[in-house]
Amino acid sequence: MPTDDDGVERTEDGRYIVVNGRRWRASDPSIPEKLRQELVNVLMAARRAVRTEGDGARHRVQDAKVALGERGQAWWETVDDEALRVRVAATARSLLRHREGTICPSDVARVVGGESWRERMDLVREVAFALADEGMVQVTRGGEPVARGEGSGPVRIARGENFPE
Numbered sequence: 001m002p003t004d005d006d007g008v009e010r011t012e013d014g015r016y017i018v019v020n021g022r023r024w025r026a027s028d029p030s031i032p033e034k035l036r037q038e039l040v041n042v043l044m045a046a047r048r049a050v051r052t053e054g055d056g057a058r059h060r061v062q063d064a065k066v067a068l069g070e071r072g073q074a075w076w077e078t079v080d081d082e083a084l085r086v087r088v089a090a091t092a093r094s095l096l097r098h099r100e101g102t103i104c105p106s107d108v109a110r111v112v113g114g115e116s117w118r119e120r121m122d123l124v125r126e127v128a129f130a131l132a133d134e135g136m137v138q139v140t141r142g143g144e145p146v147a148r149g150e151g152s153g154p155v156r157i158a159r160g161e162n163f164p165e
Helices: 033-051 054-070 083-097 105-133
Strands: 014-018 020-026 135-143 156-159
Touching: 014 135, 033 054, 033 083, 033 105, 054 083, 083 105, 083 156, 105 156
Parallel strands: none
Antiparallel strands: 014 020, 135 156
């Protein structure tokens, strides 16, 4: 089996890594390296939280693994709209857990869309507003909350009252 630059053993198609003879789904290779590393950091922090806080922190591991493409719909398959929405939401939550303040919707789009991330921007904004409807996040412009369909221009995503830590 081939190994990558980090010495990780992979299947011939690159879709799985092999650890102690067991296959595990590899992260989506289209995620820009800086964002991939950030999500790996989120995953490691979530795994530590499971050890110290117990099962109540497992949702953080799930979000990070879905964002990385290691769970949920396989990244090499034809994109299912609902699965993509789930990945967008998981990515937004993961990045918000890692960063202070707000995140840019384009970072979420870069994770789920790879080189064609611009095509995902409308969906990312749509999912952000759906999460805002649940109180999970807040969509802002210039630091002020903005409602769906309210004007145009760049927005940011912040944690909402019901954000799942």
